[in-house]
Amino acid sequence: MKKKYALYPGCLMPTEQYAYELSIRESLPLLDIELVDIDGFSCCGEPMKSVNRLLTLYLSARNLALAEKHKLDLFIPCAMCHLALSECRHILGNNPEMKKRINGMLASEELTYKGTGEIVHTVDLLHDLVGVETIKQRVKKPMKGIKLATHYGCHLIRPTEIGRPVDSEHPMKMEAILEALEAETVDYPEKLDCCGGILQINLPESALTKTGQKLKAVQEHGFDGFVDVCPWCHKMFDSRQSKAGETVAAKLDVPVFYLTQLLGLALGVKKEKLGLELNLSPVDKLEFG
Amino acid sequence: MSIVDLTSMGKSQTELRKEINGQLSKLQDEISDYCFQCAKCTAGCEAHKLLELEPHKMVALLKRGLIDEMVNSDIIWTCMSCFKCRERCPQRVAPVEILFALKNMAVVSGKQIPGKYTAMLQSILSIGLIQDVQEVTTRDNKTMKRDELGLPSLSKPCDPAKFQVGLTKIAVEKV
Numbered sequence: 001m002k003k004k005y006a007l008y009p010g011c012l013m014p015t016e017q018y019a020y021e022l023s024i025r026e027s028l029p030l031l032d033i034e035l036v037d038i039d040g041f042s043c044c045g046e047p048m049k050s051v052n053r054l055l056t057l058y059l060s061a062r063n064l065a066l067a068e069k070h071k072l073d074l075f076i077p078c079a080m081c082h083l084a085l086s087e088c089r090h091i092l093g094n095n096p097e098m099k100k101r102i103n104g105m106l107a108s109e110e111l112t113y114k115g116t117g118e119i120v121h122t123v124d125l126l127h128d129l130v131g132v133e134t135i136k137q138r139v140k141k142p143m144k145g146i147k148l149a150t151h152y153g154c155h156l157i158r159p160t161e162i163g164r165p166v167d168s169e170h171p172m173k174m175e176a177i178l179e180a181l182e183a184e185t186v187d188y189p190e191k192l193d194c195c196g197g198i199l200q201i202n203l204p205e206s207a208l209t210k211t212g213q214k215l216k217a218v219q220e221h222g223f224d225g226f227v228d229v230c231p232w233c234h235k236m237f238d239s240r241q242s243k244a245g246e247t248v249a250a251k252l253d254v255p256v257f258y259l260t261q262l263l264g265l266a267l268g269v270k271k272e273k274l275g276l277e278l279n280l281s282p283v284d285k286l287e288f289g
Numbered sequence: 290m291s292i293v294d295l296t297s298m299g300k301s302q303t304e305l306r307k308e309i310n311g312q313l314s315k316l317q318d319e320i321s322d323y324c325f326q327c328a329k330c331t332a333g334c335e336a337h338k339l340l341e342l343e344p345h346k347m348v349a350l351l352k353r354g355l356i357d358e359m360v361n362s363d364i365i366w367t368c369m370s371c372f373k374c375r376e377r378c379p380q381r382v383a384p385v386e387i388l389f390a391l392k393n394m395a396v397v398s399g400k401q402i403p404g405k406y407t408a409m410l411q412s413i414l415s416i417g418l419i420q421d422v423q424e425v426t427t428r429d430n431k432t433m434k435r436d437e438l439g440l441p442s443l444s445k446p447c448d449p450a451k452f453q454v455g456l457t458k459i460a461v462e463k464v
């Protein structure tokens with residue numbers, strides 16, 4: 001069954017985390033997902049929640065309203081954006097007064113938030129909508145003998161109260177997807193630890209320490225690679241890995257991938273099309289057929 | 290529309306401050322009472338070991354009305370918004386939301402906003418996104434831009450003036 005989504009890029013993915021976007025655009029159509037580009041999206045507002053929560057709510061509602069205007073459901077690859085838009089739906093769904101107020105503000109751009117559209121993230125799109133069986137059937141290059149650690153990202157798994165696509169204490173959907181690619185996954189004690197990404201804004205050293213601590217543990221557990229599904233997390237674990245290593249006095253060399261890069265490889269997409277040259281961690285350590 | 294409207298003590302901020310103050314009083318009166326200081330929030334807090342944030346103590350301080358003290362403290366800016374405290378609190382207190390309200394109060398009271406928040410806000414006001422397209426480096430040190438990778442043009446607000454009008458209302462809108 002073909003399904004159509006508007007791709008909501010957010011800020012970080014389309015301005016620097018190109019590997020995620022490239023691998024999404026290459027691999028999802030192979031699973032009968034049609035992605036539509038809409039002009040006019042803005043920041044989801046989540047990075048601004050510490051500055052002004054109303055601004056967050058407004059920006060999220062604005063993006064949801066824009067998708068509604070195009071009568072499209074939203075595919076949101078960033079965990080942080082997905083949280084902001086989920087929470088907006090939750091708040092405006094339960095608070096008609098706030099909905100009215102936000103809609104009053106949205107009128108300046110001729111937008112109205114109704115709450116009719118659906119939203120999905122990479123993980124539930126692949127696991128719940130496409131399904132692991134379909135993925136299994138389409139795998140051309142299985143990832144046999146590769147042991148991977150997963151990282152979901154705090155914003156994807158909590159808070160349950162507003163509705164999240166995976167379980168907060170025992171998330172397993174990425175594992176199921178990776179196993180459909182015939183890779184091996186193993187749980188590890190630090191699996192739910194934060195990447196520190198948000199602190200990059202005001203306490204960058206501490207942010208890197210969080211990243212370093214988690215990657216060091218992953219390295220010591222002997223994983224072949226580390227898989228994430230959020231541009232903020234990936235920026236920390238991949239783009240800033242060597243700096244993160246300095247904060248914990250470790251020489252880190254953990255290959256870090258976006259889930260969609262591995263998916264693309266397994267589906268037979270050429271390496272060059274998945275932005276793998278943009279990963280700054282040593283992804284060449286892994287040989288893919 | 291300038292950054293001042295959203296962050297400073299300007300006249301338009303009176304309503305916003307009242308509103309955030311109202312949120313904090315509500316949290317103090319209705320929510321902090323549920324907390325029985327079990328410290329489950331602090332046990333899992335991502336900022337606890339590294340930066341000494343103790344969410345259960347923040348709730349205790351709120352209960353005692355020591356709001357200004359917290360608003361003026363750097364500790365509120367150490368939260369990583371991992372939402373573990375909200376997820377795991379047996380009393381549904383959500384210290385992380387209290388911290389957001391306190392930080393919002395600090396901003397609207399004209400306190401210095403730490404780090405890159407101001408630059409990000411400025412960027413949102415002008416192009417709708419926290420940053421514009423960046424040049425990136427490949428593993429073998431080539432520089433690349435979005436269009437060179439064959440990606441379509443960036444989605445951002447089509448009419449920046451209208452977009453800004455919407456944002457301005459945040460600073461002046463009445464509750």
Ligand code: SF4
Nearest residue numbers: 324327328330345378
């Ligand atoms: S977990 Fe909840 S009840 Fe326990 S100390 Fe923290 S805020 Fe209070």
Ligand code: SF4
Nearest residue numbers: 334368369371372374
């Ligand atoms: S959201 Fe903030 S206060 Fe709550 S557990 Fe995470 S870092 Fe600690």
